[in-house]
Amino acid sequence: MTDLTQLTIAEARAKLQAKEITATELTEAYLAAIDAYNETFNAYVAVTHDQAREMAKASDERLAAGKGGALEGIPLGIKDLFATKGVHTQAASHILDGFQPTYESTVTANLWADGAVMLGKLNMDEFAMGSSNETSYYGPVKNPWRAKGSSADLVPGGSSGGSAAARAAPPPLGRRPPRARPGGPAPPAGGVHRYRRHQADLWPLLALGHRCLRLVAGPGRPDRPRCP
Secondary structure (H helix, E strand, O other), X not given: OOOHHHOOHHHHHHHHHOOXXXXXXXXXXXXXXXXXXXXXXXXXXXXXXXXXXXXHHHHHHHHHOOOOOOOOOOEEEEEOOOOEOOEOOOOOOHHHOOOOOOOOOHHHHHHHHOOOEEEEEEOOOHHHOOOOOOOOOOOOOXXXXXXXXXXXXXXXXXXXXXXXXXXXXXXXXEOOOOOOOOOOOOOOOOOOOOOOOOOOOOOOOOOOHHHHHHHHOOXXXXXXXXXX
């Protein structure tokens, strides 16, 4: 069988809808990959094994009934900046140590409503104040090129360094990648490009990003009309 972690989002969606694979199989493949690689890259600060399995099971039930959203059964990693109800959310800071929100961010709520499966929370610069992911309370994220033995002075970028490393390494299919650094074009081919920290870095596009943008577009539930 093809390594499920190598499928694009579009390929995974097609296989899920054709019932060639299940959301549970896809999720288990990604959880196994994260467990195998995360010690090397330090991309994830929390892995939600139980929640991911529950969400994947629910997706399988909806798919079996001929239902499901645009991202039904697709595993996603979420930047630790976004509030996730009942799940570790610390913005990679010791100040928020142990914080588990009692609410869900609008962005993630929309993703879950459309069937996405949460794998866990991704490392980042503390409070998103950085561009190299060296300021995280959980330690720096390793650029995958360095994990291959390179001694070059490389960083994964930021503030979403965990997202970038996870994007270049095997898991997962979708995540929120960091933007290109100021002055750099955004964003073309796969992988974390081997540029030194003083150069503008190039970042991969989230597969089916246009679909995700449609899911999160519009005013959030907490928004209120305002007088001019």
